[in-house]
Amino acid sequence: MLPGLCLTGGRTEDPALIASDRTVSYGELRSLVDERRAELGTERRLVVITAGNAIEPVVTYLTALEAGHPVLFVPDDGSAGAAHREALIERFDPDVVAAGASEGWRLQERRAGSRHDLHPDLAMLASTSGSTGSPKLVRLSFENLRSNAAAIGEYLQITPRDRAATTLPLQYCYGLSVLNSYLLAGASVVLTEHSVSDERFWDEFTLTGATSFAGVPYTFELLDASGFEQRDLPSLRYITQAGGRLAPDLVRRYARLGRERGFDLVVMYGQTEATARMAYLPPELAESAAGTIGRAIPGGSLRVDASTGDGSGELVYSGPNVMLGYAEHPADFATGRVITELRTGDLARQREDGLFEIVGRANRFVKVYGLRIDLDAVEHLLAEAGIDARTASADERLLLFVRSPRLVDVARGRAAAAIGVPIHAIDSFAIDEFPRTESGKSDTAALVRRAEAHREASSAVAGAVAPAAPVGDSIRDLYAELLGRPGATMDDSFAALGGDSLSYVEVSIRLETMLGRLPADWHALSPRELEARLDGERTPSETGPLGAEPAAPPSLSARLRAWAGSISRVETSIALRAAAIIQIVFMHVGLLNLQGGSAVLLAVLGYNLARFQLVDLPGVSRSRRLLGVAVQIAIPAVLWSGFIAVVSGHYQPTTVLLVNAFLPRDAAWTYQWELWFIEIAVWTMVALAALFAVPAIDRWERRTPFGFALVLLALAFPVRFLLTDVAGNELDRYILATAAWFVMLGWAGARARSWRGLALISTVAVAAAPVFAARDLWDFVGSIGVLALLWVPWVPVPRPLVGAVWALAGASLFIYLVHWQVIFRVEPPILGALAGIGVGIGAWLTYRFVTARLGVWRRRYTTRGPDGTRAPGEWLVEDAAGR
Structure with a gap:
């Protein structure tokens, strides 16, 4: 009997996949899988799939899984990890590459059969960090995938009525686990590439009646910045969180918000080596046990190998979802199981109430944007490029050290491109000599201390370098994501792509996080021009040696941010619109004598x-x-x-x-x-x-x-x-x-x-x-x-x-x-004014909902050109729908 795993067992008439222009039922999905199964053939082959939250990649994945073809997801063409994708294809030599974007989805057969000896249990190969450039892949079995999806479905109580909106890429094990667990339970998945900071995500969420979404810590930063607390989401049943430690105060805040709004927050813990999830914190304990990872998932067990007097030690996990082992070369595909338990590399302790708590790291990994980065692998990659560097981590940020100021830009750019994260996620410094311990080993703690001293001396900005070459692509990708323009090029500015005053706020915040202070006319500059402008404005002090005197005292904005961490920024035109409409309404009811x-x-x-x-x-x-x-x-x-x-x-x-x-x-x-x-x-x-x-x-x-x-x-x-x-x-x-x-x-x-x-x-x-x-x-x-x-x-x-x-x-x-x-029908005047504002906001939300639905209908029946773009008149429909 051939190996395989079927995830298309939902009821025939129930929706399985929901995209912006199409809904695929389980019955139709099974037909699509049968058609693609004939294309993949009967002989087992290694299939590489370019990830994308779209129907075609998902159908190809489900087909390969059911037919027993091992799968490796790689970043898609528009991803910052494109270089990593090509490196993986070259290193592991797949038999089939499934890819496509504007030119259409296609299966590229590199050979008729397979050149690899594939172990019968091998179902998937996954990067240990999503897209980090590590040469090691995790070998997962069909039972790994099935058991972990079933366990997640059990503790989340997923039913066919549930519907998850995608917020993470499929090459990331957390994102893939959402797809697996929901389909195994016969539920449905809303496929979207939009960020939670994009209003179109919430329009789709509301229109489709989605019940959950997943988030890494950065997701919650975007939720805070985009006013999530004020959103009315009646269909939301729970939010899941993993991909790194979420601050306990944020856990408590979102748990309280969920209690008030009728949804749960489920904090989870996992690693790719355990397929996805190893532990979860029951939502009823989120407030009282914030900061812990909870208990083992159904079917799994956790223990602490205590090695210190305080009872902490390395966290060890056992369960049917533990990987078969690693693959560093194609020859490893034939190897069966080599481990039975997973030593996580995290230091933990078990509390008196039985819950587990992470207290540190036993090895050199850091979570950045939910991706688990191997610090040693980063050093190795840079060494291959001729750059002698040292790495460390602090506050879930990657710290990079080189011994020459001229290498700061180069090393930071190479590392960001190799590991597939935005360049602003890496702090890069020049240092005279790498510190060492008395035994001659690299002194990581000293590196972290020097980075902290440098941040304090330069107000957390002077040590950051200007963007390296890949940043232009990152800007373009950001525009494509947040403005819904997948055809955006390096020569399209924010304004030319149809950005408006509301999208301006979110995009500018994301860009400032990525690039630092922006020029006043950034919205009129293309990614190419913006990159060139920032390169031209770079000063020597921005790339000077670690510990050098800062070129200028901390800016007022930096001091304000340090003083008021709970203060956010709102673009002035937005704030003025809000203040002006309040003044107008209050004046009309006679509460203000000011025009x-x-x-x-x-x-x-x-x-x-x-x-x-x-x-x-x-x-x-x-x-x-x-x-x-x-x-x-x-x-x-x-x-x-x-x-x-x-x-x-x-x-x-x-x-x-x-x-x-x-x-x-x-x-x-x-x-x-x-x-x-x-x-x-x-x-x-x-x-x-x-x-x-x-x-x-x-x-x-x-x-x-x-x-x-x-x-x-x-x-x-x-x-x-x-x-x-x-x-x-x-x-x-x-x-x-x-x-x-x-x-x-x-x-x-x-x-x-x-x-x-x-x-x-x-x-x-x-x-x-x-x-x-x-x-x-x-x-x-x-x-x-x-x-x-x-x-x-x-x-x-x-x-x-x-x-x-x-x-x-x-x-x-x-x-x-x-x-x-409204205002003159409600007494006293203050209530009339508030009622007028409230009814106006309600009318706005209703209008957005209706026009968004019309926009979806319109897109379904609009002919697209040969390049996949919409006809010019359709942009008016989308704009009216709420951009």
């Missing part, structure tokens, strides 16, 4: 317009982009005001069609002017789309963007002065001709490329405010908002409030739109 929030929003409109819509694309594309924004704003406004007009008669057709400003008007305010701001925003985009459809004007703006903005600003000044201070009609403030002043201030400020330009726009804003402020402080408040936009890039916000700020900013259009129908 100007709408002026701030107009400035933000112009500022973001210049940054994200007027990018250097062909003229027709700029016009189409502007019209797309107008459509995004107009559709919900027309739908809502039309509904109110039909139900109550509150709005007239001119208000519903957003054309009040083009008609004769009285001097008195009426209900029909409640949506004046939305009207201005829509017609601003339409007017500019028409303007940039004129080739000569488009070329002029491209040649001199700041000068062009200054001309429009100069034209806006007399128009506003004549209409507001000479004509004196109060309603003239609320038409496009006068509101264009603040739009142009924001636009010109975004186009300023130097401090002189910024100073000029600031001076104009401050000087003009008293000219237009005859009746109130509206212009003064607007000018303050302009100054904040130009001179304050980020606003510190307590981390628990970040999600609220993003929600207010994201929902600002809807809050402005619907609050009029």
Whole structure:
């Protein structure tokens, strides 16, 4: 009987795999597996599969597993571990390579049969660290995979009703264990490449009714930064965590949040050598036993080989999921089981309550981004490249030491490329001599102490080096992931790819983590240009010897971060949108006697317009982009005001069609002017789309963007002065001709490329405010908002409030739109204001949900071009769905 393992045993009609454009039932999945089984043949062969959270890689994996073909997952073409993939293929010489992206999935048969002697129990080969470049592979059996998937399903109580969203790559044993355990239980898996920091991930999560997702410690950093605590996820049943130690306070915080929101946090512990999981902490103990790894999984056992007086020692695991052994050469594929228990290399102790706790490491491994990195292997890889280096680890970061400043960049880049992690995950230093112990061994503790001393001396930034050559690819990959543009190239900027003010925040945070301080115009630079800019700005002090005097004292931002670790940053335009909409609503209920929030929003409109819509694309594309924004704003406004007009008669057709400003008007305010701001925003985009459809004007703006903005600003000044201070009609403030002043201030400020330009726009804003402020402080408040936009890039916000700020900013259009129908129906005024804001956020979430569903439907029926990209008009559909 041929070896094999079937994971497609779910009920025929139940969904097994759910992708953005397709749902595959278990019945259909079995048919797909049967078809691919014929392609792979009956003779056992080693199959390499390029990993991807997509249907084709999963079908190929399930087919190989069922037919008995040993599998090795490698990073896909877009991964930072591409070099490692090629090295694995060259070293282990697979018989079949399954790969494909835009050109289509394919099976590349390198030979008809197999050149390898494959042991009957061999089911899978896995890198010991996901994609770290280690020459050793873990040999896993069919029983390893089956027993571990069954154990995970048992302690997580997975049922066919459960649905897991993929957050990790399949070449990482944690990510693969999610697929295995859910399919073995007859449940379903939502296949997505989106990060948890991407709104599209949560749109898919909600639309598909997903019940769980997996996270490594870095995942929880992204959850914190993206306001997870404020998300409403009624289908979420639990979050699993592994891939490194999660700080006990974070465990307790997420456990409490889960208790309040109705989901569990399940902390787990494992290694590739044990297939995936060895221990788990029952969710009911997450708060009281935070910091422990819990107890052994069903069918397994843990013990501590105590070697010290405090009862700690190396943690040893036994169970049916322990690997067969390692493979360093193809000849090892024929070897059977060589170990029966796993010595984890972790120091642990068992508490009185029976739970196990990791207290240190007995060998040289470090978890980085959930990947288990062999420090000795990193040194070996660098030595092969002619670089004498020493490695250490601290706080789950890889520390790299070389003896020449000129090698800092080279070594860091080589290591990052080899082990497949972002370059910012490695701290690299130059050091005069490698410290040694009295016995002549490398003194790792001394290296760690020197790294810590250097961080303190240089405020945790001077010791970091500028990005090496691979960083451009990492930037491109980040854009592709977070903006949903898999076709992104090295010459596509954030703005050109359709980034907007909300995605700007998350992308910039990720880039700053990767690269350090960013230039102000990074969003307009391609990955190639951004890499070159950062290389050009590198200073000698950034790569100087360890222990050298820092070139400058710690920056204010560094001191603030050190002082307030719980403080996050929010991009100023986002914070201003949130603050302005609160001011507007509270003013409308009479709780604030201060105007100007709408002026701030107009400035933000112009500022973001210049940054994200007027990018250097062909003229027709700029016009189409502007019209797309107008459509995004107009559709919900027309739908809502039309509904109110039909139900109550509150709005007239001119208000519903957003054309009040083009008609004769009285001097008195009426209900029909409640949506004046939305009207201005829509017609601003339409007017500019028409303007940039004129080739000569488009070329002029491209040649001199700041000068062009200054001309429009100069034209806006007399128009506003004549209409507001000479004509004196109060309603003239609320038409496009006068509101264009603040739009142009924001636009010109975004186009300023130097401090002189910024100073000029600031001076104009401050000087003009008293000219237009005859009746109130509206212009003064607007000018303050302009100054904040130009001179304050980020606003510190307590981390628990970040999600609220993003929600207010994201929902600002809807809050402005619907609050009029709420605030005067709830007493007292403070409750009316809060109700107006709450209903607006609810309307925003509802609209996002509906348009996201429409977007999924639209994508299913949109024809793609030969290169796999969408037709141009489809981007408007996706943008309307919530980008």
